[in-house]
Each structure stands twice: as C-alpha cells, then as structure tokens.
Amino acid sequence: MRNPSASGDILVLGEVRSGRLHRVTLELTSKARSLADVLGGEVSTLLMYDRIDRDPRTIVHYGADRVTCVRDERLRLFDQEVQSTILSFVIGSTGPGIVLAPATTSGRTIMPAVAAMVGTGLTADCTGLEIEAGTGLLLQTRPAIGGNIMATITTPDDLPQMATVRPRTFAVPEPDPDRVGRVEELTLPDRCFESRVEPLGHEGSSGDDVNIQDRDVIISGGKGMKREESFRLLRELAELLDGGVGASRAAVDNKWIAYSHQVGLSGKVVAPKVYFAVGISGSVQHLAGMQTSGLVVAINKDPEAPIFRVADIGLCGDLFDIVPRLIEGLRERKGVSG
Numbered sequence: 001m002r003n004p005s006a007s008g009d010i011l012v013l014g015e016v017r018s019g020r021l022h023r024v025t026l027e028l029t030s031k032a033r034s035l036a037d038v039l040g041g042e043v044s045t046l047l048m049y050d051r052i053d054r055d056p057r058t059i060v061h062y063g064a065d066r067v068t069c070v071r072d073e074r075l076r077l078f079d080q081e082v083q084s085t086i087l088s089f090v091i092g093s094t095g096p097g098i099v100l101a102p103a104t105t106s107g108r109t110i111m112p113a114v115a116a117m118v119g120t121g122l123t124a125d126c127t128g129l130e131i132e133a134g135t136g137l138l139l140q141t142r143p144a145i146g147g148n149i150m151a152t153i154t155t156p157d158d159l160p161q162m163a164t165v166r167p168r169t170f171a172v173p174e175p176d177p178d179r180v181g182r183v184e185e186l187t188l189p190d191r192c193f194e195s196r197v198e199p200l201g202h203e204g205s206s207g208d209d210v211n212i213q214d215r216d217v218i219i220s221g222g223k224g225m226k227r228e229e230s231f232r233l234l235r236e237l238a239e240l241l242d243g244g245v246g247a248s249r250a251a252v253d254n255k256w257i258a259y260s261h262q263v264g265l266s267g268k269v270v271a272p273k274v275y276f277a278v279g280i281s282g283s284v285q286h287l288a289g290m291q292t293s294g295l296v297v298a299i300n301k302d303p304e305a306p307i308f309r310v311a312d313i314g315l316c317g318d319l320f321d322i323v324p325r326l327i328e329g330l331r332e333r334k335g336v337s338g
C-alpha cells in the first residue's frame, strides 16, 4: 500500500540554463500532469534563475497548476548547495508526494544532495514513470545491469518519491493556451543562499560541446567507421540534411569524436525525426539512447546486426560505398557541387 500520508501532488524541478528555459521542464511538467491526473493531485513547477527568456506562464499551458519562481541575482551561476537548499525548502513547505527532476548535469548534482537532506531515496535516469493501480505508488523504471534489464523501482516507505529523467525521454505535447494556473514569485530567507562554494569565474563550453538533442536529423557513426577521418563523410551527409553527427561509445572510446556526440545509456538520449546508424551494431546500450527516434535508417554490412531489428530502412552493405552514394544523390537533388 502507498504510504497513507502521501499527497497526490507532484513537484517538478524545472531548469533555466544561462537564461534559457530548458525544454526538459516542459517534458517533465506534462508527464507530471498525466501522473497527477491519476492521483487527483496538483502539479507545481519550480524555477530558479536570475533571468529567463520565456514567460513562466507558458509552463501552465503544458500542465502545471502552479509555477513557483525564485528569481535572484545570486542564482546567476549554478551553485549546487544553494539550489539543493532551495529545493529542500520548497519540498518541506509544500509536502509533495512525488518530486521529478531532469537528469541533466545540474539535476544530477542537486538531487542526491536533496534526497539526503529530506531523508528519502532517489531513482536516477528513469525511462518510464507510471502510477501503480491500487497502491498509487510511483513506478520508476530504468535500465539496470549495464542496460541489459529494465528494473521497476518503488519507494513505499519514504516521502517524497523522487526520480530523475533524462531529457527527451518524454515528448512535449501541444500546449493548451486556455489552461489556467498560478504563477508566483517566492522570496526566500537569505540563509537559503548561503554556500561554501566560492565561484572563481565562468567559462562557456567549447565549440565542440554540441547539443545533438536539438537536431531533427542525426547521423551517427560507430566502430565500422574505422578511423577519425571517416567521420568527414558523416559531417558531409549531416550538412546536406541539416542534421548533427552522433556516435556510438566505441567511436568515442577510439577518440574519433568527442564524448558530447555519444548516443546511448552512458551518452545522450535523442529522439530526432530521422536517425542514421552507420557502422553501428545496435547494442542494447546504444538502443537505449535512440530507440524513440522517428525513422531509423541503418547502414551495416552484417545482415544479422541487431540494429536492423529496430530499423525502418535497412541498407545492408559497405558504408564506404553507400554513404558516398547518398551524398552524391543528395548533392544532385539539391544542385550542390561537391
């Protein structure tokens, strides 16, 4: 049975990065909405920022009943201590039954500390969340044992039930501009901003720190690419299709491409409209990062490669023959010279 004192309310930790509302906030809010509808509870989304590029009210259109904004100059740089304290404070004062947070770098840093502060557990990197019929418990599903099994975890004894979810795990539905909800500014005591962290400065990420998660088309290369220079082919193809370049862990481990391009269990979860897997066998760990893509095109010389089982279009043959022909065909169509 569910802990009888559990509220049906869900608190979502939103993310604002350098003034930009991260899309994962909308993904988690709309997922929380569907869970709260089962429980008959409310959805609140918490935002902490110094500036923001969108009206926080937008989040109401994706399912929040309340958007709580903590706006303060002291939130300009990410500080794990401050953000953990604020989230714990809000949990303590509102008593949600469930807390959902993004499994981004900041979410992953904050949430274990918050779990310790409020004395509950945390399931990281969930790929599925449901409410169990009868008990109302949150079923938190995530890959386990190197991605070979899916484990469903519950937190029957401690509150709140807390989970992190990777960006792009859940889709963002169409907004409902007629939905009504409250947007409130929360002023917190100075002690919430106390920290032992002394920021020395802030450096932006390098040009190679691409976000392939925002791309509609991704061309990923694996061990079959054989060497770093071959990725030039994938970049050409990506440019013609206005896409980004991804990779399997084998390609990243071989240092053919930076880790920020890795797709999979220990890389990024992507859901583009079209995903090309080039010279990638289709291990469960790779599939964990791309299986919700729209159309999957696999290019592999091994007809038995597991990637063909998830592919919508399978091209069986040598990639060094197929990819240049695709590039040539696209150039002809677009009237671009090589």
Ligand SMILES: Cc1cc2nc3c(=O)[nH]c(=O)nc-3n(C[C@H](O)[C@H](O)[C@H](O)COP(=O)(O)OP(=O)(O)OC[C@H]3O[C@@H](n4cnc5c(N)ncnc54)[C@H](O)[C@@H]3O)c2cc1C
Residues within 6 Å of the ligand: 146, 147, 221, 222, 223, 224, 225, 247, 248, 249, 250, 251, 262, 263, 264, 265, 266, 267, 268, 278, 279, 280, 281, 282, 283, 284, 285, 286, 289, 299, 300, 301, 302, 305, 317, 318, 319, 320
């Ligand atoms: C805990 C854990 C986490 C992991 N996380 C990830 C992750 O995030 N992402 C990830 O990708 N992997 C991850 N892995 C590794 C994963 O198990 C595989 O080892 C990896 O995905 C294999 O990469 P690959 O498909 O590129 O290489 P391989 O499995 O070696 O496949 C290469 C493929 O290329 C094909 N090929 C070769 N030459 C050609 C050619 N000329 N033309 C056409 N096809 C060709 C071959 O037929 C083969 O199918 C993880 C493993 C563990 C244990």
